[in-house]
Amino acid sequence: MYSYDQYDTRLVNERVAQFRNQVTRRLDGRLSEEEFRPLRLLNGLYLQLHAYMLRVAIPYGTLSATQMRMLAQIARRYDRGYGHFTTRQNIQYNWPKLEDAPDILADLASVEMHAIQTSGNTIRNTTSDPYAGVAAEEIEDPRIYCEIIRQWSTLHPEFTFLPRKFKIAVTACDNDRAAVKVHDIGIAIRRNAAGETGFEIMVGGGLGRTPMIAKTIREFLPKEQLLSYLEAILRVYNLNGRRDNKYKARIKILVHDLGADEFRRQVEAEWENLRDKGPDLSPAEVSRIEAFFALPDYDPPGDNQQDYIEQLRENAAFAEWVRASVVEHKQNGYAIVNISLKPEGGVPGDVTAIQMDAVAAMADEFSLSEIRVTHQQNLVLPHVRQGDLYALWEQLKAQGLATANIGLISDIIACPGLDYCSLATARSIPVAQRIATRFSDLKRQHDLGELQLKISGCINACGHHHVGHIGILGVDRKGEEFYQITLGGRADENAAIGKIIGRAFSTDEVVDAVETIVDVYVAQRQGKERFIDTYERVGQAPFKEALYGTA
Amino acid sequence: MALLKDGKIIEDRWTHLDDDSAAPEGKPVTVSLARWRNDSENLKASGAPLGIRLTGADDVEDIADALENLQLVAIAFPAFTDGRGYSMARILRERYGYAGEIRATGNVLCDQASLMTRCGFDAFDLAPHVSVDDWFEVLSLVDVQYQPAADRRPTAAQLRHASCLQ
Numbered sequence: 033m034y035s036y037d038q039y040d041t042r043l044v045n046e047r048v049a050q051f052r053n054q055v056t057r058r059l060d061g062r063l064s065e066e067e068f069r070p071l072r073l074l075n076g077l078y079l080q081l082h083a084y085m086l087r088v089a090i091p092y093g094t095l096s097a098t099q100m101r102m103l104a105q106i107a108r109r110y111d112r113g114y115g116h117f118t119t120r121q122n123i124q125y126n127w128p129k130l131e132d133a134p135d136i137l138a139d140l141a142s143v144e145m146h147a148i149q150t151s152g153n154t155i156r157n158t159t160s161d162p163y164a165g166v167a168a169e170e171i172e173d174p175r176i177y178c179e180i181i182r183q184w185s186t187l188h189p190e191f192t193f194l195p196r197k198f199k200i201a202v203t204a205c206d207n208d209r210a211a212v213k214v215h216d217i218g219i220a221i222r223r224n225a226a227g228e229t230g231f232e233i234m235v236g237g238g239l240g241r242t243p244m245i246a247k248t249i250r251e252f253l254p255k256e257q258l259l260s261y262l263e264a265i266l267r268v269y270n271l272n273g274r275r276d277n278k279y280k281a282r283i284k285i286l287v288h289d290l291g292a293d294e295f296r297r298q299v300e301a302e303w304e305n306l307r308d309k310g311p312d313l314s315p316a317e318v319s320r321i322e323a324f325f326a327l328p329d330y331d332p333p334g335d336n337q338q339d340y341i342e343q344l345r346e347n348a349a350f351a352e353w354v355r356a357s358v359v360e361h362k363q364n365g366y367a368i369v370n371i372s373l374k375p376e377g378g379v380p381g382d383v384t385a386i387q388m389d390a391v392a393a394m395a396d397e398f399s400l401s402e403i404r405v406t407h408q409q410n411l412v413l414p415h416v417r418q419g420d421l422y423a424l425w426e427q428l429k430a431q432g433l434a435t436a437n438i439g440l441i442s443d444i445i446a447c448p449g450l451d452y453c454s455l456a457t458a459r460s461i462p463v464a465q466r467i468a469t470r471f472s473d474l475k476r477q478h479d480l481g482e483l484q485l486k487i488s489g490c491i492n493a494c495g496h497h498h499v500g501h502i503g504i505l506g507v508d509r510k511g512e513e514f515y516q517i518t519l520g521g522r523a524d525e526n527a528a529i530g531k532i533i534g535r536a537f538s539t540d541e542v543v544d545a546v547e548t549i550v551d552v553y554v555a556q557r558q559g560k561e562r563f564i565d566t567y568e569r570v571g572q573a574p575f576k577e578a579l580y581g582t583a
Numbered sequence: 584m585a586l587l588k589d590g591k592i593i594e595d596r597w598t599h600l601d602d603d604s605a606a607p608e609g610k611p612v613t614v615s616l617a618r619w620r621n622d623s624e625n626l627k628a629s630g631a632p633l634g635i636r637l638t639g640a641d642d643v644e645d646i647a648d649a650l651e652n653l654q655l656v657a658i659a660f661p662a663f664t665d666g667r668g669y670s671m672a673r674i675l676r677e678r679y680g681y682a683g684e685i686r687a688t689g690n691v692l693c694d695q696a697s698l699m700t701r702c703g704f705d706a707f708d709l710a711p712h713v714s715v716d717d718w719f720e721v722l723s724l725v726d727v728q729y730q731p732a733a734d735r736r737p738t739a740a741q742l743r744h745a746s747c748l749q
Contacts, residue, residue, distance in 0.1 A: 039739035043727040050724040054694065062717065070664055071694055153664070183729040183739070189701035190673055190732065193666025259730075270670045275639075305678050311730050317740040 033094050033402060034179050034324045036144045043186070044141040047148055051075050052134035059131070074192065076122075076150030077133055081454045086125045086133060087150040088140060092160040092178035092202070093121030093405040097392040100403055102143040104388035110136050115388070117373060117381040119445060119496060120199070121159050121405040122150055126452055148186055153194045153281075155185035155266070159201045161209045162406040165325055166414045168362045171221045171229055173325045174204040177258065180321060184259050184311060191266050195273035196281035198266070199238075206525060211407060213237045213246045213527035214499055216283045217265060222252060230254050235265060235295065236287030239493040243529045244284045247292035249299060255318075259311040264303035268295070328400050328415060333365030336419030343422045350425055352474060353436040358421065367418050369399075371411040371428060372435040372443060376472045379461050380446045381409035390431045398424050409445055410438065440477040441485055441550070442468040445496055449489030449506065450513075456489035458506025458513040463487055466543050471550075480550060483563045484522070499523035501564045502549060503530045504542065515542040519549070519575060520567050533572060534580050545579060552578045585715050588684065588706040592715060595708075597634060597655060606631070613657055616641050619649065627652055636688070639667035643674045650681050658704075660689040669702040676703035676733035696722040703733030 036044075054071050057063040063071070072078075076087035088103070095103075103123055107115045110132045111125040118124055128136060140146055149156055158178045165173040181200060185191070191198070203210040204221040212218030218234035231253040237246030253261050269283045287295045344351045359368040371391065374380050383391075391411060395403045398420045399413035406412060416424060428434040437443045444467060447453065449460030464487055471477055486500030490507075497503030503518035514536040521530030537545045550563075552575050557566045567575070586595050597611045602618045606629060613634035614626065626633055634655030635646055646656070656675060658668040668687065675681040686706035687699050693713055700722070709718060729739050737745070 037743065039727050039742060043725070043729070043739070046725040046727060050721070053721060053724060057717070062714070067663070067692060067694075153666075186729050187725065188730055189698040189728075190669040191666070192698055193664050193669070195666075267670050271667055275665060275667075309677065311738075314740065314744065316744045320743065 073152040076147035100392040104385040211523035243498040356436040447494035457508040460489040672703040
């Protein structure tokens with residue numbers, strides 16, 4: 033993975049000094065809260081319902097064991113002993129004190145981490161495929177370009193005060209695990225007919241109150257021109273995005289209002305001015321960064337391969353966990369292992385400091401000290417020998433981290449909701465917990481197969497409900513929480529926005545409603561069809577009828 | 584309410600004319616884009632130094648042809664969170680090669696010092712409550728830069744590979 037040189041190190045240290053200076057000026061009154069607010073947000077510091085919240089960047093979801101240990105230490109020293117992994121592959125702490133924030137940033141800087149641009153109307157942490165570098169079908173490691181974008185976007189002088197926040201995601205597989213089509217800019221690494229790799233550039237996707245799927249404005253961008261093209265898109269947006277209404281300020285509204293063709297024309301016109309003198313991507317710098325992401329020296333498949341096959345045969349619980357959690361690795365004899373942060377009754381994405389330290393130790397022992405965070409709010413150990421899977425599983429079990437539900441109905445994405453968030457209109461976490469409890473029978477979950485259920489506690493859609501196979505949106509009706517259900521959303525390469533099925537359900541009704549939907553799927557499915565396939569084949573009608581009766 | 588140029592406090596020698604007042608004889612004046620459109624021939628004929636005041640809603644391309652007559656372009660920041668002026672300054676410097684003064688006006692706070700400098704501003708009309716000491720202290724805090732901008736200072740990538748070659 034990427035490792036800082038003197039310039040990266042100096043920059044994060046300078047940034048700590050800058051933030052310390054800002055906090056001092058806030059505390060002695062030289063900065064008003066109004067002036068301080070955008071500055072603290074540029075370092076990921078929010079003021080929530082009960083306390084400050086600090087969001088730490090985990091660039092493209094890649095973490096070392098050392099960094100994970102620091103995250104644990106911060107949770108213990110400055111927070112309440114836990115952290116929360118987010119849908120942008122970051123981690124949030126819910127209870128830090130303002131006065132401690134500069135020290136937390138200094139601790140992060142000591143392990144090559146920061147909280148730069150994890151909030152604010154600027155370019156946010158670039159996200160990617162959690163299996164980057166090890167996915168069998170990948171064209172090349174997208175993290176090389178994520179790191180290039182990270183550096184280019186960090187403290188960008190022109191784009192620190194955009195009309196609204198700006199999110200970029202990069203994928204290098206046909207099978208999109210980075211949800212690129214629901215980002216402000218989605219980048220897919222493609223190979224053209226001549227065998228060269230370049231980028232498909234998609235613009236204007238997003239969720240929130242006006243969900244939209246991104247439009248492709250360039251089918252194939254030569255790699256060395258990535259940054260000037262991004263700069264052209266950002267400049268058109270910075271100058272022309274709406275600033276009069278924050279709900280219409282995202283780039284998706286500009287792309288929609290202008291139309292994708294006119295938006296493309298403006299970007300290409302700006303790019304003509306920039307492409308020769310814009311930020312260059314020198315081959316030397318690309319190779320320098322590429323070298324950090326070279327494949328590690330994998331061991332040849334070992335003697336314990338046979339043990340693994342026997343363990344699978346003899347231990348049904350182990351086999352069930354493998355079936356849910358383990359993904360094919362590009363290297364023969366190795367596995368990609370997902371770690372579920374969705375235990376029954378738990379808070380999706382929450383991890384204690386003890387668990388973080390344990391995962392760090394497991395990464396050292398089994399995964400070349402590398403960990404990934406997924407936008408599904410789970411963790412990944414990307415380089416595990418198949419022969420080590422059983423030993424890893426036993427260690428995970430001891431930490432309550434071996435729930436065999438990855439990709440299944442209880443692997444729920446939920447925003448913090450009304451339990452923490454000042455924007456929320458309803459609770460999300462308790463609904464997630466009740467659904468997970470209702471479907472706690474793992475055999476039943478495995479029978480239902482892949483099913484993505486996502487819950488947001490308000491229209492801002494941080495829980496990505498629009499792209500859940502089953503989406504749940506909490507709304508407030510005269511002080512009472514109701515839940516609106518959408519079906520058919522998906523965030524993959526065939527991204528789609530779910531459709532509202534009908535009137536909302538009360539807190540008491542919503543779990544039954546989910547069960548009714550699942551029962552309709554089971555009754556209607558053909559062969560090995562997944563929920564989403566059945567829904568796309570049969571449409572809303574049978575679900576509607578089961579939920580609301582015939583009109 | 585200090586005016587800084589090239590790192591020093593200076594007096595404002597410019598008269599900032601509204602759209603109706605007569606231009607004082609021979610004195611440097613700035614006008615709005617609207618007045619420039621209506622009155623540019625008279626203004627140019629006066630022989631006095633000229634400047635234009637832009638807001639974020641104005642299009643920099645509209646003054647491209649006027650730049651050779653201008654010694655000052657003032658760009659207003661109605662709120663410090665309005666980031667349009669950064670793009671406008673870079674376009675002036677990098678696309679049009681404008682070498683005259685680019686002055687930031689309005690809600691100019693010290694935490695924008697570095698961003699504005701890097702985008703090509705060289706004069707700053709500080710908001711009334713901003714202390715000059717704070718401005719310079721804050722400006723000095725961050726030195727490393729990852730991306731090229733109008734100030735043409737070397738980027739981290741350029742420094743990395745320059746040092747490889749030595």
